[in-house]
Amino acid sequence: MSQSNVQGGSQVKAKEKRKRPKKWITPKTVPYIFILPAVLFFLIFTVYPVISSLLLSFQTRVGSDYEFVFLENYTRLFQDPLFYKSLGNTFLILIIQVPIQLFLAVVIAVALNSQFVKMKSFFRVAFFMPAITALVASSIIFMIMLDENYGLVNYLLSIVGVEPIAWLSDPFWAKVALMVAITWRWTGYNMVIFLAGLQNIPGSLYEAAEMDGASKLRQFFYITIPQLKPIFLFTFVLSTIGTLQLFDEPYILTEGGPNNSTLTITLYLYENGFRYFDFGYASAIAYVLVLIIGVLSWAQMKWAGEDK
Amino acid sequence: MKQMSPMKKTLLYIFLFVGVIVSVFPFYWMFVGATNPSGEIFKVPPNFFPGTHGWENFTNLNENVGIIRVLGNSLFITLTFTVLSALICTAAGYAFAKFQFKGRNQIFFLLLVAIMIPYHVTLIPLFEIFSKVDWLNTFQAVILPQVAYPFAIFLMRQNMQSIPDSLLEAARVDGAGEFHIFFRIVLPVMRPALAAVAIFLFMFQWNNFIWPLVVLQSQDMYTMPVALSSLVGMSRIDYGQVMMGTTLSTLPIMIFFLLLQKQFISGILGGSVKE
Numbered sequence: 001m002s003q004s005n006v007q008g009g010s011q012v013k014a015k016e017k018r019k020r021p022k023k024w025i026t027p028k029t030v031p032y033i034f035i036l037p038a039v040l041f042f043l044i045f046t047v048y049p050v051i052s053s054l055l056l057s058f059q060t061r062v063g064s065d066y067e068f069v070f071l072e073n074y075t076r077l078f079q080d081p082l083f084y085k086s087l088g089n090t091f092l093i094l095i096i097q098v099p100i101q102l103f104l105a106v107v108i109a110v111a112l113n114s115q116f117v118k119m120k121s122f123f124r125v126a127f128f129m130p131a132i133t134a135l136v137a138s139s140i141i142f143m144i145m146l147d148e149n150y151g152l153v154n155y156l157l158s159i160v161g162v163e164p165i166a167w168l169s170d171p172f173w174a175k176v177a178l179m180v181a182i183t184w185r186w187t188g189y190n191m192v193i194f195l196a197g198l199q200n201i202p203g204s205l206y207e208a209a210e211m212d213g214a215s216k217l218r219q220f221f222y223i224t225i226p227q228l229k230p231i232f233l234f235t236f237v238l239s240t241i242g243t244l245q246l247f248d249e250p251y252i253l254t255e256g257g258p259n260n261s262t263l264t265i266t267l268y269l270y271e272n273g274f275r276y277f278d279f280g281y282a283s284a285i286a287y288v289l290v291l292i293i294g295v296l297s298w299a300q301m302k303w304a305g306e307d308k
Numbered sequence: 309m310k311q312m313s314p315m316k317k318t319l320l321y322i323f324l325f326v327g328v329i330v331s332v333f334p335f336y337w338m339f340v341g342a343t344n345p346s347g348e349i350f351k352v353p354p355n356f357f358p359g360t361h362g363w364e365n366f367t368n369l370n371e372n373v374g375i376i377r378v379l380g381n382s383l384f385i386t387l388t389f390t391v392l393s394a395l396i397c398t399a400a401g402y403a404f405a406k407f408q409f410k411g412r413n414q415i416f417f418l419l420l421v422a423i424m425i426p427y428h429v430t431l432i433p434l435f436e437i438f439s440k441v442d443w444l445n446t447f448q449a450v451i452l453p454q455v456a457y458p459f460a461i462f463l464m465r466q467n468m469q470s471i472p473d474s475l476l477e478a479a480r481v482d483g484a485g486e487f488h489i490f491f492r493i494v495l496p497v498m499r500p501a502l503a504a505v506a507i508f509l510f511m512f513q514w515n516n517f518i519w520p521l522v523v524l525q526s527q528d529m530y531t532m533p534v535a536l537s538s539l540v541g542m543s544r545i546d547y548g549q550v551m552m553g554t555t556l557s558t559l560p561i562m563i564f565f566l567l568l569q570k571q572f573i574s575g576i577l578g579g580s581v582k583e
Contacts (some may be wrong), residue, residue, distance in 0.1 A: 010498060030486040031407035038400035039415065041456035046422055049433035108327055111320055116312045125569050126328040129335065131576060132565050134515035136533040137554040140540060141334045144341065144547060150350030152337065188331060192573055245426050248517045252537055266428050266518075274522055279432045286429040297424055 050176075057283035066280070073284035083285065085260050088266040089175070090244060097179040098239045102232070104187050109194035110224065124195065126234040127188035135185065135248035143168065143253050171261035174254050178262050183251055186242070190235045197231035198224070233304040237297060244293055265289050338558065341551030349547050365552040372549060373527060375537045379556060382532040385450050385511040393455045394506050400456070401464025402494055406476060416465075419458040427454070428518065435522055445525045453519065454512070459578060460505050467501035468494070500571075507568075507575025514561065532557040 025033065057073055059066040077083050112123050130138065145152045146167035154164045167177040201224065209219050247266040250256055256263040256271075265285065273282030339563070341349045344359035369375045406417050419501075430453070438449045471494065479489045495502065517533040524530055530538065536553050539545065565572045 025486055025545055027407075027480075027486070028409075031403040031409040031412070033486075034399040034403035034407075034490070035415065037396045038456040038461060041396065041452070042419070042422070042458070044437075045434065045453040045456070046425075046430060046458075047418075049424060049430035049437070050425060052433035052436075053429050108324075110569050111324060114312075114320065116317055117320065117324065121569070123324055123328065124573075125566070127331050129331055129562070129565075132511070132572070133335075133558050134517070134533050134536075136515070136536050137338075137516055137557050138334070140536060140550060140554050141338050143540070144349060144551070145334065145337060147350065150352060152354055155352060155354055182333070184330070186496075189577070193577060241424075241426070245428060247428075248533075251517075266426075269428055269431075270518065270522075273432050279436075283429075283432055286426075286432070289426055290429055293424065293426060 016226075053283045053286055056280055057287050058280075061278070069280070073227040073281050074288075076281065077284050077288065082260060082263065083237070083268060086263045086265050087259075089262060090246065090264045092175065093179060093182070093246065094240060094243045097182055098236070098243060100179075101183045101187050101239065102190060102235055105190035105235070106194050106228070107200055108187070108191045110220065112195060113198045124192060127191050129188065130185050131189040133185065136252055138185050139181055139249045139252035140175065142184070144179075146177050168254055169258050171259055174258060174262050178249055178253055181253060182243075182246075185249075186239070190239070192229065193235055194231055196229050199229045229304070235299065237300050240296055240300070243292060244289060244296075317386045318501040322451055330533055335558070337561070338551050338554050341547060342555040344548060346546045346548040349352070349551065360550060365546075365548040368546065369539075369549040369552050372546075373530070373539060373553075375535065375553060375556065377528060378530050378532060378535040381447070381529060382514065382557075385447055385531060386510055388447075389455065389513045390506055390510045391449045392451070393457055393460060393501065393509050396455055396504065397460035397509075398495070398498070398502065399490065400461045401466075402468050402490060404461070404465040405468035406471065406473070408428050415537060423462065431519065431522060433518070438523060444523055447529070449523045450520050450531065451513075454516075457509060457512075459491065463508075463578060464498075464501065467498060471497060503571050504578075506577040507572055508578050511561070511576055514557075525532055 002254050023262070056066070058068060058070055060069045060072065061067075104113040108127060111117070112120060112127075117123070133141075146154075148154065148164055148166045148169060151167070153167070158164065165173055167173050186218050205227070206219055209223060214222070245266050246264045247270065250262045250264050250267050252269075254262040266289070269282050272278045272285060340356065340358050342365060343362040344355065345361045345364075348355050348359060366375070377435070404412060434453050435444075438444050440447075443449045454580075475493065475497075476489060479493055484493075515533060516531070517537070520531045520534050521537065524534055527535070532553075536550070536557065539550050539553055
């Protein structure tokens, strides 16, 4: 084996020597050729826009030209009540909806992971189904189901004697409606991630706990939850980034209303950029968003790292 | 192991089935809406059964927003994007995983940072780039910006690391060219990972909304999500048509999903769940 390899090697070398003058694809250059298309596209459509957007955030349009105004967009931003409103709405959803969604996902995953449940793959597919719909499509379905006068949800509530709820036209209920739609779309997605995590917990841990006489509830809190910690972190970071970029659902479901009660950061960015064409101001909003995501992700990673 | 009491078992199943109904019922409701006249979906008490108005909703929808053309647009954009992006990201992932070269770690680090950056930041400069070259309202404007998808490159790199170096070395020793190795040896070995990444990219583009909404300006160029949002924005909404539209955007994906469940789940989750 090794002998023939060596022979083969020298043959190739001889071949290469003959060809060398024409050859530009060598083991040295080939990795650059392979990354070239990706790097080119990345430079043009990501790196350049990210930098350009930063510069734009320090400028404002005067007539058809841009003028450098230093921090003016940012100072305007910090005095803009609508910006604070969008920030507040986004964080409210983050603080309330994300924990509910992750809690539901864990509970379903644990139930599904029970050895007594049959048809596991049927359940898994059914719970995952919402995650294949376009956000625009799922938002439209919820818009129709949550209609105040004729929607299915209010009809079902009326059967149990609940007065019709103004899901989409009351500032409080519009937020709830938004959270319901998001929870429907993402719970199954997170559940599947948790389920995979559960399956990686060694069964011996539970057997040992069983022998020590630990109850199922104790096992859940002292084995399952700690063992799932990396998965919690992963899903939490994903959900945080997703929530901070919330756009499709409020755009379709409520258009940010009523009275801006569902205005999110990216919705406000979009309105300033592409409804009022105030590119400088919209870029400043975008950079505040980058900053928030950066700080939160860093904090979450750090918080996770400390216990390790 | 201990047995579970029948009572507890029943409760467990009730809990799971309620969850399944909540997850799946909206799809059924969408189908009911798509096959009934507009008023029917808002009847009190509601009509829970599919009707026979589906074809009419479809033809009305086609007259209204040209849904056949829109479906074609979405399909063309999504397929072109998926093939192009999968190829570019796989090639880059291969280089990052299997070659030593100057600048490798620095470039890869930059890509990792880019995963964290919200893509909304790039919207305005992208809009300016495409308006400068007069490409607003074109398919290439929708396709190109995300072709180098950092997360896909990252995934391919992770998967490529499992390819044994000896396999590549043996091919080189046999005199195979580098491109031959990539297309004939690496890609076939990587088929499962490639399928997952392709599904991920496909779903991203099929459902992509904010950028097409910004860059596509006329109805004949719309993709499905943009056309659907324009339907909802009309002053008089025909709900039969809207539900037919949502069904048309969801049904093809649902069929593929039911056929290829495992690949789909791991694809959409971006390979974070190994099957």
